[in-house]
Structures are given as structure tokens and as C-alpha cells.
Amino acid sequence: MLVGLGASFMIPAVLGLIPLMYQGSNRTIAFGAIGAASGLSALLPLALGVVMETAGMHATFLALAGYFALVFAASFTLPAIEQPHERTAFDSGGVVLAALGLFLLLIGVSSVSSWGLVTPLAGAPFTVLGISPALPLAAIGLVVLGLLVVYERRVEAHGGIAVLPSVFLATPQVRAGLIACALTFFFMGAQSILMAPYLQLVAGWSPVAVGSISLVTGLPTFAFALGIPKFLPHASPRRVIQLGYVAMAAALGLMALSVTTEGASAPLVFLGAFMAGVGAGTVSSHASNVVAAALPEREASQSGGIQSTMRNVGQAFGVALLGAVLLFGITGTVRSQAAADASITPEVASRLDAVSIDLGSDRTFEDEIAGITMSDAERAELVKIEAGARVDAVRIAYAVGAVIVLAGLASTPAIKERPHTARA
Secondary structure, rough: HHHHHHHHHHHHHHHHHHHHHOOOOHHHHHHHHHHHHHHOOOOOOHHHHOOOOOOOOHHHHHHHHHHHHEEEEHHHHHHOOOOOOOOOOHHHHHHHHHHHHHHHHHHHHOOOOHHHHOOOOOOOOOOOOEEHHHHHHHHHHHHHHEEEEEEHHHHOOHHHHOOOOHHHHOHHHHHHHHHHHHHHHHHHHHHHHHHHHHHHHOOOHHHHHHHHHHHHHHHHHHHHHHHHHHHHHOOOOHHHHHHHHHHHHHHHHHHHHHHHOOOOOHHHHHHHHHHHHHHHHHHHHHHHHHHHOOOOOHHHHHHHHHHHHHHHHHHHHHHHHHHHHHHHHHHHHHHHHHOOOOOOOOOHHHHHHHHHOOOOOOEEEEEEEEOOOOOOOHHHHOOOOOOOOHHHHHHHHHHHHHHHHHHHHHHHHHOOOOOOOOOO
């Protein structure tokens, strides 16, 4: 809770300070530096993994605490920002509606794979009219967010400052920039739910080997997020973001090709990881500035909150949607193919309906079906079916992710070829 509270203060504030501190091309570079920082954060799992293995958990958490103490000390070097003093009431109603709606939406979406889509799984804490609570909670969250939009219009109509200004939703370029923010983190969520678990649980890669992938992803993310606005200041934001979407989709395609029934092809894994960094860094180089450039200064500085929210929503959807495609794909394929296989008795096939099949190695699957009485031949056939279903489900999940990323191209015509730096 404290980590979330700290992030909710710090990340929107950092994004909101940039429009107040920088102008024109310097603002683009500053936003690019924020995207580059996300590339550096990808290096943390490897570094902290080494600290954890050598010194333990206490030292790891103390090292992180020391880092944030240094950040706190450095924050006193920030220049004083001149802002107009406005006497306005705090939008407490908007904050409550936004927090409640996002909480219900994200809890519902992120719990699909553990609570079930419609049929409740064993992990569901309760049911709603006999079905999993995941979708009902997400639906209620959407209704609350719809009420938020109506409420905020009333706040603005009475001269107040809304926590969600209508200009955020009414300006096409702002929407396109927010979609870019969300899709970048959707893409990161796709990597976290598909790549790392498969390499560790199925391919048997060590945590350090998996952590090394973060280097391959993080370095190009840093280079492209900071390098594009620095060395290509006149590049079209629209074209840059479009190329980033294509690169991210290509990365997901390479990752899909990297998985095999025996494990994974290391060259394709690392090539896909590199392309992931290229794509994420390219989109991050302009996504935030596209939002800020389309807004007046006050709303631009306020947009850090919604940008941060879109990142969280995008990542949660990536984990939830592709996690559900993965797990339901494996379970459904195994059950249907087992029922159609003449070498497996109907009794054994019917018993599979009570088994929830998780992503894992052949050994993991054998443990999951250990309670079902069957012949050795049936067991071997089921393991073979599950191995094929596992690869197919992972590839389908990657393909779904690539399609969603490419769908972001539909929003890019709203991005002006040159952001309005005069307004910035």
C-alpha cells in the first residue's frame, strides 16, 4: 500500500513537472528521458537478483530504501516552479469515483486468470449469481467510470477544476497519446506474463538467464527513447509512434516463433527481446509529449495523473487478457483433444474437466493429473497433447498481443505532424 501511495504521488508529479520546466524541443527530450528511465528500470531485476542471491532479502530491500533516500535528497535540487494561485475546491467527488472505478476495473480484469472468466475457479473468493466475480466487478468499474465522466462535466460547468478534464477525452491527439502510453505498458505486461514464465517454467532457464533478457530489452529502450528526440528533433511524432507499434508487433511475432515443445530458441528469444526494446523505446520517445503538446499549460501539467493511470490500465490488461488466453487456451485444447483421442478412455477425458492446467513443464502437468487413474500409454499421450497445446496457446497469446498493438495504428492519424510547441 505504501509503495502504491508513493508511486501515485511521484509518477504523475514527475510527468506533470516537465511541461512546466521545459519548452519546445527540450520538452520532447525530457519526456524521452522519462521513457529512457523505464528502459533502465528493466535492468533492475538482474541487479537485484544478484544482490538477493548474495546478501538476502533484507539487504535487497535496504538497498532499494537507500536508493529512494537518495532520490528524496536529490528532489530538493528541483527549481521552484511559478504557478498561478487559483482558489478552487478540491474535486473530492471525482477522486473517489476515479479511485473506486479504477480499483474495481483493474481488480476484475487482472483476476480473470485466477478467478475464472465465467465459470468460477477454485481461487475465486465469491461468486455473483453463480459466475466468477471478475467480469461483474470490471463491469461495475466501467459504470462507475462512466458516472465519473458525467460528474466531471458538472464540476467544470460550475467553474471547478476537474480531476478528469473533459479536454482529455475530447481532444483526438490526447486520446492517441494516452493510447500510446497504455499500449507501451500493455506490451510490457505481455512480456511479463508470457516470456519470463515460459522460459523459467517450461524451458528451464535460470532466474539469472531470464534476467539477462532485461539487458537486451532495456538498453535499446533507453537508447531509442532518449536518442530519437535528441538526434532526430524534427522527426514526425506520428511516424515515430507508428514505427514503434510495428516494431513491438514484430517483437511479439519473434517471441511467438521462439517457443518450442522442448523449450525455446535462444537466438529468437534475444532477438525478440531486442526488438521489444526498440519498439517500446520508440513509442515512449513521443507518447507523453504528444499528450502534453495538445493541451494548454495547466491541463498539460495535470495530464501526468491520467498518463500514469493509462500505464497501469494498459499493463493490467496485458497481464489479464493474455494470461487468460494462455491458461484457457491450454486447458480447453487439452480437454477437447483428449475427448477426441481414441487412445484415451472417456472416463479419463471426463476427469480432466476438474483439472485446472497451468503453464509449466511436462513434469508439472504430470503432477496435475497424478490423481487420475490411467494407463502409462494414456499418461504419455496426455503429456504429448499438453505440450502441443502449451506451445499453441503461447503463440496465440503473442498473436493476440500483436493484433492489439497494431490496432493502435488506427489512432495515429489524430497525431499532428508537428506538435504545437508554441503552446507547450
